[in-house]
Every structure is written in structure tokens, then in C-alpha cells.
Amino acid sequence: MSIPNIEQKPACTTGSLGNYLWSDPPKENKWADCVHCGLCLEACPTYEQLGQEQHSPRGRVHLIKSVAEGKLFVNEAFADPVFQCLDCRACTTACPASVDVGGLIEEARGQVRQAMPLTGWKSMTSKFFLETLFPHPERLHAAGSLLKFYQKSGLQKLVRKTGLINIMPDHLVEMESIMPEVKTPVRKKYKNEKVIKAKGETKREVAMLSGCIMDVMFSDINESTINVLTRNGNDVVIPKNQTCCGALHVHAGDREMGRKLAKQNIEAFKDAEKVIVNAAGCGCMLKEYSELFHDEPEWQEKAKEFSAKVEDISKFLYDIGYETPKAELNKRITYHDACHLAHGQGIREEPRDLLLHIPGVEMVHMPNADRCCGSAGIYNLTNPEMAGAVLESKMANVPDDVEMISMGNPGCMLQMAVGVQKHGRNQKIVHTVQLLDWAYQREDELGGGE
């Protein structure tokens, strides 16, 4: 938009980006699409909570632009709205011009992190998780084993019983109490198998992103993913050199690390024709790798080629025409749209379709199903207060009379489990692909009995 005294103060051009002093700043062509109409306001969970425009999508875009225009500096006041954003992308869905607010936010965070590097405790924890742990599968698995030991040894019970748990901050206690039981990661389990063969005739080969948290906390979902893939004629490979997708790093403003991980994944999957992902956040990141390489055209090309191969498991199954299960599950289920599936990748109908075609499944409508649950990567750890408020709004929409809440993202699963626990409900939190897998299993059991 225009600025006052337009003659004296020419608006910025791509060549001069005002107070953005580092490489890879927010891109002008992204905010140029915003005409400030405000239709995004009600879509934004943080605006819903705070009612303040600097915490709304158009307000944030306005501030991001203001830095480029030299009216604002990259400082605390800028960092606050930029980091309060859940990066849930609901605004992009609501926006008539599809302004890429998420992309702008991530680029702005990159500037903030370079201007104001994290210090002290925050820096240590962030470094530990984002640099020391997630990118290294062997360390993650070791941490997973520790977690498993913690759960199996009785230590977990002891901690809960003795009240030792009460020394943890509230939101960490919530997380601890809903941690799923840790099983063997698929990367460990299948490490000696080059290809996991399809059951029956092989129709194609696909590669699978095993994910970092997914494989440690939810390896059974990875297992289910492999089951439904092989059941539908797919040979599955799990490339050894793959690593964390980098979404958490990019969300946190560490774009350098994001690029490093992206390159490693692009290389690791270079022989794959399809890359199947079962975590919405990871899938969205993989599809957006090219955004990280505006200054490296060669990698940008490679990233685009790579992203074109990436597909979410639900959409992939839907597109190939998967086998509909025949056994009945007899469950009342509601579906929660993970932001990075619905808003990030435009995948809404496919997972619902999968569920609807499981015999005996009764789908119950969840109002505002595509409203963020507050998980938003590690947002629930970095902004617990806002994440909690957003979760409360979410839970108010979850129907009471269902047995299961299905979704397609591990972060949402943990967060929704906290919500269910907090509200004293007894709904099971499941991944869409698990339900399909269970239906197949039941079919096999019943078939075997005939």
C-alpha cells in the first residue's frame, strides 16, 4: 500500500529492503498481494484470543512490510507478533488473494533470529532439541529408549506417584502424562531390509519419510503406514540418509539449519519416485523446500523437483484407488484437520473419504474442524499460554459423543490428547492411517476364521 508523502519517501524496491539487514528477507512479492481487506481476521486463532491487530494476519503482514519500508526495526516489538503466530495458515485459506502469510512469517523469523540470537536457557533448550537431537536419528532413538525405560521401569509411575512430577512446569506435566507408549522405531526395525515388499503383486515402489518424532513417539503409526502401503501393492523403501524435515527449525527462524536438512533429504530421496509422508507438518515443509533456496537457484530447482514427488499418505491412497476394507470397525469418529494438511496442503476430503469408506464407521461432524489445536510444531512448548487458550477453543468444538478423534499429524495428536485428558474425556486420539490398518487387520482375522 502507499505511504504518506509518497514523493519524499519512495516506497522500497527489491533492491533496498529497509531494515532487513540479513540475507533471505521476507519477499516483497508475497506482501504485495495483500490489499489489507481484513477477511483474514476471524480465521486467526491468536486474533480471536487477543483481539489486537498486530496479532492478526494482515497486521503481521503490515508490520513485516513496515520493516522493509524502514518504519520499524527488527526488535522485540516486531519479534512478539511474529513469534505469537501459530503459523497455522488458516489466513491463507481465508485470503481472497491467497497471500502466503506463513512464508512471510517464517522469513521474518529468520531475520529476528539473526538480529536477536537466543541466549541463556532458551538458547540451550532450543539448541538441544533442534540441533543436537532431531537431526540425528540414532540420538533420537537413544532418547526414545530412555523414554521407554522411563515408562517400563516403573520410574514413570514413581514420578507420578511421588509428586516429583509437580516440579515440572504445568504444560510439561500435561505433555508427560499423555506420552504414548514408545515402541521400536521402524527405521531400527527395518534397518536391514532394503525394500519392504508389497503384499501380492508389486504395482510401484514408494519411499517413506519416517520422521523424527513420529518414529520415536509414534512408531506404530509408521508401522500402520507401511502396512497400508504394502497392502495396496507398494514396495516401501525407507532411505537411510533421510533426516528431520526441518519444519521445526524453519518455524523457529533457523533457516540455515533448515537448508542443511533440506539438502540432505533431497539427496536421500533422489532415486525415489514418490515420497510418502504421514505427518502433515513434515509433508508441508517438504513441499515448500524451494522457499528456502531463493539465493541458491541450483538447489531451488532440485527442491522443486523433489517437492513434486512428495505426497501425504491419505491423498496418495485416495489417488491410487486403494482397497476398501471389508471388516467393520463400528466406531463413532470425528475428524480434526491438521493445519498443515488442510491449510498447508489443501488436503481435506481425502482423509475423510478414507474414514467414511471403513464399514461401520460413523462420522460425526466437528464444527470448525480446520481450526488450529495449538500444537503448531513446538509452539505449545514455546508459547504454552496461548497454545492452551487455543486448545480450549478447539475442545469446545469436539463433539462429546465420539469414541475417537482422527487426524493426520503427530503434533496435533499430542496436543489433542492433552485436551482430552484436561477435560476428563475418554476419546482415543488416532491417526487416520491407523484406522485403515486396523480395519484391514480385522478383515484378515475374520477372513482367517472362515
Add this chain to the structure above:
Amino acid sequence: MVRNKVKTNDIHIINLAKLVSSPNAILYKEEDLLAYDCDGFTIERHLPRAVVFPKNTEEVSQIVKYCAENNLPFLARGAGTGLSGGAIPLNNEVIISLVRMKRLLEVDLENRRAVVEPGFVNLKLTNSISDKGYYYAPDPSSQYACTIGGNVAENAGGAHCLKYGVTTNHILGLEVVLPNGEIIEIGNGGIPDSPGYDLLGLLTGSEGTLGIVTKITVRILKNPEAKQTVLAYFDNIEDGSQAVSDIISSGIVPAALEMMDKTAIEGVEAAAFPVGHPKDIEAVLLIEVDGIAAGIEGQIEMILDVCRKWNVREVKAARDEAERGRWWANRKTGFGAMGAISPDYLVQDGVIPRSRLPEVLAKINHISKESGLRIANIFHAGDGNLHPLVLFDSRIPGETEKAIEAGSACLKVCADVGGSITGEHGVGIEKKEEMRFVFNDEEIIAQTNIRDVFNPDHLLNAGKLFPTPGRCAEVKRELSSKN
């Protein structure tokens, strides 16, 4: 009570902070105020002195009293989706944001009314009562986000106002904080047509210059028994315009009768909610009829007959509610969609007699050619309410000014054929000079005299709605010397 801590030497900020009780209810640092320097009209930008977030009428009243006693300019703001700059703090105002007063206070189905706070979002009202078979009729295109308080201030219209009337036809009662802080109620508890002067009519559409609305009683309607929506594509915009004129003169009152021209179609099809309009047509009409089920088919047939008479290329009816919804999303996001084909746009809001439509469109086309700026037309054709969207790029020196000139020229055309300069967006900052196209100085002064009864010190939303003094002041002096 939450105390709002502030770190400043500004005594007014310190005192205002004491008057609001919800958390983080005051913004005063420059960086925090930037997001409030404009609304949906982005050409003028000014920082407010502060933004306060009262949570009830009493707090609004206290804030207003404080401002009045201390000579601080102030104004009310809702979602800030207004298109004429009504919520822009021209005079470093204290902005009283009403977005935290967003409760639906009462739904009275028996008497078909609802009571809402001003920050309640327009569409939420319909969503809250639709399961019971009711809705709130005024439906501005920004209804996903705009507040009913703002709708009252601007007397907002919308696609369905052709049949059902604009906001003022749906307001039954208001609670208002006057510019001195006094709280009054008008509209006699929602009983329609109370005796005495029509103060509801005066307040509705006063663009926030007479008082701050803090509670609103609105009329709600029963959902029509049936509705049907059709699209009609024309190869020639004059044919489309003639069809509009003939549909209305045939005696049918459609619920909505919308038109988009070729450039507008290019925009909406390039944006987030495309529906596959053919790229090579000159105009599309979106027509909706509603009412008793038995009458719908007949009305549609009559409309189609008219369209055929005017060489329509293709007509199609919405197959289901989902398709109808997509067509409306495509139309209602039309302004924002311009972002997909232009970095900036300026939307105008002229009204003309329907019979002059072809002539006016030709003149707007001429203005576009003269200025070298593209102009898209999206409009409520049925009631002659045009929205020429002047597309420009503010980064190119001089283009903003050119766009403003082109917009003004469009309004001149409307005024010259016996129309008006605003149908629903309000005058605000944007069109105050153009008020001279439709009112002479005496008429303007007659109106500012009314404003002065409510707002004598001009602290509330000053500098809006009427042309800046100067010529006016001279005439005023001249008039008073005559008396």
C-alpha cells in the same frame, strides 16, 4: 480486576490504562500502534495516540468522558474492514476498539430480534441462529470479519439488500455512548416505528461522528422456504446491463442481482475461490431469487426469458448448496481477489439509476483509458450500486494520485446521471470532497449543524464525512451574517 501496567510519562496513557479492566487492554508504543494506522482504506495512514480495549459499555463511557474532559480526540473501531477510512485516526485519536465487546446477548425468536454487542461479527449472527431457521439479512461482502457495530456506523449494505434493505432497515434499537460519555438508549426496546424523530435512522450511517454504539437490537428473519441461484454469461456488457434493467422492470425483485465485468472476472478467477467463469465473456450476472417454493420456478423462467432476449451466451443454475456457496465465495471475496492481479486497488461506491447502467459503464471505461489504469467493475447491479475498482501500484511514483483522481471521476459520472457517491461504504475520508458533487454548501452546513448538536467539540471522529472547512466555513459566516 487486571491492572494494565504502562511504562510511559504520558499522563493520559497512564490514566486511560486505569479505565480498562481486561488484560493487555491498552496499546501506546509506536511499534504496537502501526497496525492501527489505517483500515480497509489504505491510502491515508496516521498513527493513533493509543488503542484501548474496553470490555463493556461502562468502560466505553468512562474512556469517552476522560477524552472529552481532557480534550483528546477519539474514535471507535471494529474490525477495521471499512473501505472509506472511517476508522483512520486522522487527528492522532485515542482509538476505542470494540472488538472485545463481542457477545451475542440475546436471541428472541418469538419477536424475531437479537441483541448483540458492537464487536460481534456479522456472519456469526446468522451462523448462531441458522439451525433454528433464522438469519440476519444485511450481508456485506466482508461479513466473515466485519462487526455489526461497524455495519451500523456505515449503514452497510450487501448483495441481498436489493430485496431486504440495508442495515438501517434491520436496526430496532441502540445503546449509544454520546461524545460527552452519557449513555442513552434509542429505539424503545426494539418496538418498530416508535414515535418522535427517527434517531435510529440518524445514528445508523452517521459514520461514528455522533456517538459510539455499544449495544444493538437487530431484526432477524426466517429463512426463505426456497431459493435458486443462477449464473448468466454475456458476450456484451451492454446486453448484460439491459438484462438487469429489464429484470427489475418486469416486476421481479430478486434477492440478489450481481454483476462482474471482464477485468473483475480475471481477478476472481486468478484468486483463491475460482469457479471457472469463461475467460472470454464480458459480463457475468449472479442472480438469486428466494421466497415461497411454489413461486421460484416461475421467477427463474421469467429471468431467463429476459436474459435470452438480451443474447445471453449461457445460463446455469446452482446444482446444490455447495455450488451456490462457491459462487457466492467467488463474488464476495472479489475485492480482496484484486490482490492477485494488482498490488493495490481503490474501490469506489457510486449509485446510479439502473437505466443509465450501459452509459455509465462506457464512461468508466473511458476514464480507465484516459488514466492508463485498469478498472474492474463488481457491482450490486440490481440496485444500481457500482463498485469500480481502480487497480494501481503505489510503488510507482504518481500512480496513487492518478488512482484517486480516476476514482473521483467515476463518482462524478455517477452524480451527473442523477446518482450518488456512496451506496454502502460510507464517505469517511475518501469521498468527503466528492460530497460537493451531490450537496451544495448550504446543504452540507445543514448537516454539520446536526452533527454539532451531538458532537459540539468535534473530538469524536473529526475530519470525516463532510468536506474540510475552508469554503464551508466562509459560507457559514456569510449565512450567519445574513441572519
